[in-house]
Amino acid sequence: MKKTRIFWVALYLTGCSRLDEVGKAPDFSPLEGSYQHHAMYSSPFPQTADMNDPSDASSLWTASQASLLGDRRASHRGDILTVVIEIDDRAEISNTTGRSRSGSQTMAIPSLLGIPQRLDRELPEGATVAEAVDTSSSSAFSGNGSVSRNEKLTLRIAATVVEELPNGVLRIEGQQEVRVNYELRELIVTGYVRPADISRKNEVTYDKMAGARVSYGGRGQISDFQQPRYGQQITDIILPF
Structure with missing residues (x-):
């Protein structure tokens, strides 16, 4: 009885938390406290003595990013680069399984020294050892399955270098949110990239990212309407049939 009360109290509190959002547009995710925020506000690494030479200010051949021929690709914590996501995957799987089995057993002792x-x-009336055992069994199984999937996604998002690993690999993280009326669309991408894979345009494709995590979804009134109600989700988990 106590567990039942706790369950209904938890369910009520969950519903009340959502009631606060009625009639309001979904809030943006705060950037403060995120890895991007810390990377942006972190102190840059000190430059070498050669790059601080005053004579380099008038030269076209300096190695600084601000020079005319400098490398403007992201390479340090806090730098920004563009992640190009172009997914066009297609998968088709089909299989067929068949199985059958039959068996029979017979045992009889019609004559053995009169025993x-x-x-x-x-033995009871009608029972005899002349036909002691006579069994037969058969089973059959047939199954078919197929999977057809087609995914296509084309996106571009600015990401921030949030960490420089000891082996030179960069960990990046990007987040983009667009709110239209009462629906919020959000795109999140994280992963690891090598500086050598970043193009001269300061872009990197998602297929060159290790441990890539791409999330494209939304929240708001339309997204809530498309989801089953809490009660239906709970019964789908609890009910065994």
Whole structure:
């Protein structure tokens, strides 16, 4: 009884938390406290003595990113680069399974030194050892399955270098949110990239990202309407049939 009360109280509190959002547009996710925020506000690494030479200010051949021929690709914590996501995957799987089995067993003792006849007199009426066991069984199974999937996604998002690993690999993270009326669309991408895979345009494709995590979804009135109600989700989990 106590567990039932706790369940209904938890369900009520969950519903009340959502009631606060009625009539309001979904809030943006705060950037403060995220890895991007810390990377942006972190102190940059000190430059080398050669790059601080005043004579480099008038030269076209300096290695700084601000120079005319400098490399403007992201390479340090807090730098920004563009992630190009172009997914066009297609998968088709089909399989067929068939199985059948049959078996039979027969055991009888019609004659053995008169012993079966003596045993028949002691057995209940209609029972005899002349046909002691006669069984047969058969089973059959047939199954078909197929999967057809087609996914296409084309997106571009600015990401921030949030960490420089000891082996030179960069960990990046990007988040983009667009709110239209009462529906919020959000795109999140994280992963690891090598500086050598970043193009001269300061772009990197998602297929060159290790541990890539791409999330494209939304929240709001339309997204809530498309989801089953809490009660239906709970019954789908609890009910065994």
